[in-house]
Structure formats: structure tokens, C-alpha cells
Amino acid sequence: MVVIKKDIVFDPAHKLATDIYYPNDTSSATKILIFWHGGGWFRGDKKGLKSLGVDMANAGFMTFIPNYRLAPGDIFPAAHQDCETFVKWLLASEYTDPDDQANIYQIGASCGGTMALALAGKYGFPTITWSAPVDFSNWFKNHPEVVPSPQAKEELGLEKREDIAKAFYKYFVQTYAGSADQKVLQKLDATSYDYQNLGPLFMLNSVAELTPLSGVLQFISFLGEQNKSVQLLTLPGHGHAMDYSAEYLDESLDYLRQIAKRR
Template sequence: MIHTDPHTVARLDALIRATGAVIDPPLIKSWYAPYRENQPTAGVEVRRDVVYGDNERHRLDVYLPTEASATPRPLLVFVHGGGFIRGDKRERANVGLRFARAGFVTVVPGYRLGPAHQWPAGAQDVASAWAWAFANAHALGADPVRIYVAGESAGAAHVAAATLIGELRPPRLPAPRAALLISGVYNVQLEKLARRQFGTPSPDPRNDAYFGSNFARYPAMSIVERIDVAPFPLLITWAELDPPQMQVQAGELFARLTTRHGFDPDLAVIKGHNHLSQLEAINTVDDVLPNALLDYMKRT
């Protein structure tokens, strides 16, 4: 639980609402930087840069609760965002700390980025990190049948691809206990066709870098067109002030899963936040997003 001066919460809420549905990492990070410096760390052991593959970005950080537990703990794999072309696992140390403080062994992996590594490199790396977590669960004091896989933004897209597209799933690995998709994008073809409506520049510096410029291939790289696995528990969230493309694609993914593939996913709107503030607030200012995730994981 985070206890913050209500004046701080009110000031940040005013900034978030005045700024609106924009994605501006330097700006949003600057709001939360003072609180990141003083965030709670007690009760957590951190193991950094554990190797899970051959690439220099195939490293993960593990956040372990130090309090003794009589039973194996649940395990959360959490994948950072960054528009497919940037981002680093250290930027989500606050997530690792917060969920370890809540009793979860938490694994935060890095993964390969575009344009040097294009689709499906990110999803393949998430699958490898998930497989590493499964193989090492017992050694980490975790339960291999209670592994949750979550991601935000581009990380949510990679998690969705790794869990919902059969050929990208790790071989001989059971479905996750649940997948949690936070403000992701799941239809690259739609993003190409709706650049005007979504206010996306052309060329698109994110999608063109990761998915390439052969737009005829975009349907085959769109998660909503590739779902082919048996249903498992899944939560789809978006921020109240997310850009339109995140909200539209969350709805489309929910509809496809529900009407065509037999899933029964849950939905959650993260009130009072934009695309980035919902993540930056974790373990610093408020618990809106982690409470939604924890509530869901405790029910599945």
C-alpha cells in the first residue's frame, strides 16, 4: 500500500487531466522522478541481469520477497513497453518492487528492439523469458502452475502474441495462469489503415521499425487475426486517458476473444491516469493499476 500526501495526488491528477491523452515519456517521468527516488524497497531481494538467451538484451531482473513463505509463491513476468523501439527493464524496477512487496516473485525481462530486430522478435523473447521463469520457478520459491504473464504497451503486444499465437508459445509449456494486457496494441493492420484517425505520423516511427514497410504482411502480424489457442484467463486494461488506438484495440481484442475464440476475458479501466502515468505511479504515488492487477490475479 502506498501512502501519499493527498495534495500530491491532487496535483498529479490535475497535471494528468490537463495534459490529456498524450504519450510523452520525458514529461511524465519528470512528474514522478522525486517519488521514484524514495520508493519503498524493504522486504525485496533483487537479482539483476540474469541471462536467459544469447542476445545482449536477453537479461532479466528478479525481485524476490524476503519474508519466509510456507508455500510456493505466485510468479509474475512483467514486460516493459517502449513503442517496439525503446525501453529498458530497469525503468520498471518500481513494478518489480511493488509486486514483490505484495508476495509475488517478479521477473522483469529485457527483449530485442526494432528496427534491428523485427516481428516476432519481441514476442519470441517474451516466450523465452516466460519459459525461463517456468524452468526456474522451484529454485525461486515460486509455484510453476501459478505463473502470470503481464505487459504494458508494446510489452502487452508481445505478451499477447506469445500467449495467444500457438507457434510463438514456448514448446511444452502450459498456458499461463492468466495474461494481463495493459494498454496494448493488437492490430497492426488497423493502425496502418487508421493513421489519420489515430493521429499517427506517416511513416510511423514505431510500427514501421518493428513490423517493416511491407504492409501486405501486416494482417499476418496482427494478433487479432492469429489467435489459435485454447481459452485461459485474461485481463485487458486501458487507462482512462489512453490514446484512442489503445482503447479501440482493447475493445477489438476483447470482442474477438469473446465471440470467436471462447474466451471470457475481464476488462478494467484505470481511472485518473494516462498511458504512462499509470505505470510511473506504481510503488511511488498510488496503487490504482496494481490494485486492479492484484485483484484479478487473486481471483484466478
């Protein structure tokens, strides 16, 4: 049996809440898992992730699935700030013990993975990303011809999957950034985050999907220059984040359990 607590408010000022999924045998030694949903920073909600929360709790993790503010009503760095607000709330809450920072793990899907990277660098949480976008400023420089659109097939008449993905990529990044200003995009780039405390990191990406693999490889090279270890699993096809979550959830949780055994 999984016990579920819904809509636990962590930021009253912005009316942000989290759902919590408790495993059957919760104790002070139970590992805490934060799942950051995706949606391109302009959509997505914890309400649609009950099944995933239950699966994670059944795997032995006390699982938190928080919401964060969405664009275009709230642009960068609002969602990033909300994620840090949640972590600070969690560490000070009744749901954690004083030394539980070392007991927290993360999985982030799509843009949720981007924000998880920032938190991983600051707090050292072992982290898994599913298709986290990491490159924005260089991508925009290299794709000036792309017209942003959330529905490029219908709006622009595009037919190729790659072209549709590029239009959507430009749309959601620009929507959250608030513009195509390079100064803003550079701050959003994953390479701009502080990775001083980065712990175990496992990144999953399809070889031909919304998140360009070339940017991911450049990001891994960037971390390598800082002597940071990263595991990358490239998946066949074009699935993005939640598209392959059912197939790779067990592998992701096994990775976190192995990390837990060594800590």
C-alpha cells in the first residue's frame, strides 16, 4: 500500500504545492526522491503523475512531485527559483531529518531535468535526467532560421519530425526565457550552473529526439573538464523523456539504489 498526501503547500506566496507518495515501510532511513516534471516550462502538472509516484514509492522511495510556476505568466528564472524554494522547504520540513540532505535523490524529465542539474550542482543530490535540454544560447545562434511554434505541423505546415522538433524547441525555450536575448539564454544554459558539489549523475537521451544529443555531449565534455563524472545512456529512436519512462524507470531506480548502497 502506498499512502498519498496531495497538495501539500510549500510556497504559499505563489500557491505552489507538492504531492507526496509514501512507501509502505517508511522509516528514518527511507530514501527521498524528488521528481521534477517536464512540459517545456509552459505546461505540465503533478496531477498527471500519480501512477509514476506510486511506482517510485513501491520501489522504496518517499517520493515528492512538486509543481512550479509556468511561462509565459512566469518566465526565467521563476521555475528555477521555485525548485530551490521547494528544496529549502523540504530540508526544513517535518518530512526530513536534520541530516537528510545526503538522503535526497532526483529524477528530472525534460526541462525538469535541466532544473535538477542546477540543484545537483548546488546540493550534491544523486540525479537522473531524462532528455534534459542543456544548450540554449548556442542552439539559438546556430538556428536563426527556425520559426518558433508549439504546433509546427498545423501552424507552419512542416512535415519532417526534425523540423517540427526544432520549431517546438525554439518555442518553449523562448517562451520561458521571455525573449531570444543571448544574455538570458546564456544564464539558462546548463553550463552556467555551479557544479562544485555535483554528485552522481546519470543522463538518458534518445539519439534523435527533441533534445539535441550534440548539446548533451558538449555538456558532458564541459563537466569532464571539471573532473566531474557522468554516465550517459543513449536510447534508439526519437522518444523524449516520458516517452521512455515506463521502459527505463526500473533501470533509473536501480541506479539510485546502487548509489544509496555506497553512501
